[in-house]
């Protein structure tokens with residue numbers, strides 16, 4: 446192909462120096478069954494930040510490079526380097542998902558030329574173009590733009606996967622933390638539609654108002670003095686014994702397990718020194734707080750804490766179930782699974798310390814969309 450690609454790269458050197466820049470790479474013609482997508486919109490999700498900046502201190506970011514070849518440099522504190530040895534010295538592509546227009550196709554995939562599709566990052570969607578297998582792309586319905594479809598995979602399939610996990614593991618209601626996130630708002634809409642009782646945990650009063658205005662029945666503010674009591678009351682009302690915790694660090698998982706155990710123990714006809722036999726599960730599925738996890742408290746003997754990743758869950762589903770979830774995600778992209786963004790930014794524009802600090806806040810209602818092909822020459 447007579448085009449050059451331009452991809453965002455993130456490199457952390459073994460001494461902790463972070464570098465971000467745009468790499469020009471040659472493009473090959475698509476092979477049989479492949480499509481080339483001009484990436485028009487890609488979200489900056491919390492999981493992208495883990496790769497983009499790693500554990501670099503945002504305060505250390507500084508401008509480098511030239512105006513026509515921008516680069517940002519920064520520093521990862523030395524004590525955090527052992528946690529990322531696997532990536533040191535590698536210039537990694539970034540971007541887990543996105544959407545855009547098919548501009549070329551290999552044998553067998555020609556019918557997709559001109560269609561708007563959503564893709565998962567392989568290797569990274571923060572690039573002007575991505576070549577993917579046509580069968581891995583989600584063809585967006587007519588009238589759905591790349592912007593609307595940019596987050597078609599990760600959060601919708603995660604919300605669906607949480608409810609699917611609940612059913613498969615014999616639970617009947619859910620607890621969710623950091624629940625005013627884009628994902629949390631989707632989960633709230635999904636649970637309302639499917640009649641699944643949901644306990645939403647947020648950390649600010651304005652997030653309580655937001656979720657209540659969207660019809661959530663149980664919204665608890667973890668910063669309120671009566672949080673622990675309110676949690677037990679909500680667990681009693683819903684019967685939730687499964688939680689998905691996006692915070693990861695700190696005491697939230699333990700607080701939830703202790704409240705589940707207290708509610709289950711109250712229902713025991715006879716006291717047991719081993720606690721209630723009801724299985725209580727917390728899946729930690731995010732790392733919003735990278736600090737240590739503290740598992741202190743009385744949970745009885747029937748509890749478990751584990752990790753959960755949508756892609757691994759999804760890859761274990763059989764064809765029919767995976768297809769069912771994908772179809773629902775696509776069909777309800779503008780309703781149940783709608784995402785909201787605070788702004789849009791080109792790749793070159795992103796490469797300044799101020800832009801990076803603005804776009805990587807991970808705060809409620811502050812998610813940015815990247816427009817990787819917007820400022821192509």
Ligand SMILES: NC(=O)c1ccc[n+]([C@@H]2O[C@H](COP(=O)([O-])OP(=O)(O)OC[C@H]3O[C@@H](n4cnc5c(N)ncnc54)[C@H](OP(=O)(O)O)[C@@H]3O)[C@@H](O)[C@H]2O)c1
Pocket residue numbers: 490491492599600603623624625626627628629648649691692730731732733734753754755756807808809810812
């Ligand atoms: N495991 C998986 O397969 C998977 C898949 C998809 C998403 N996720 C995870 O799901 C979470 C939400 O993703 P998203 O794209 O929906 O995020 P988002 O829209 O960017 O929202 C982030 C939310 O997290 C809250 N938050 C940030 N730091 C926090 C902390 N230390 N304690 C409590 N709340 C905190 C923010 O609230 P404030 O405004 O109060 O800061 C905000 O409401 C992320 O952790 C992401 O990594 C995991």
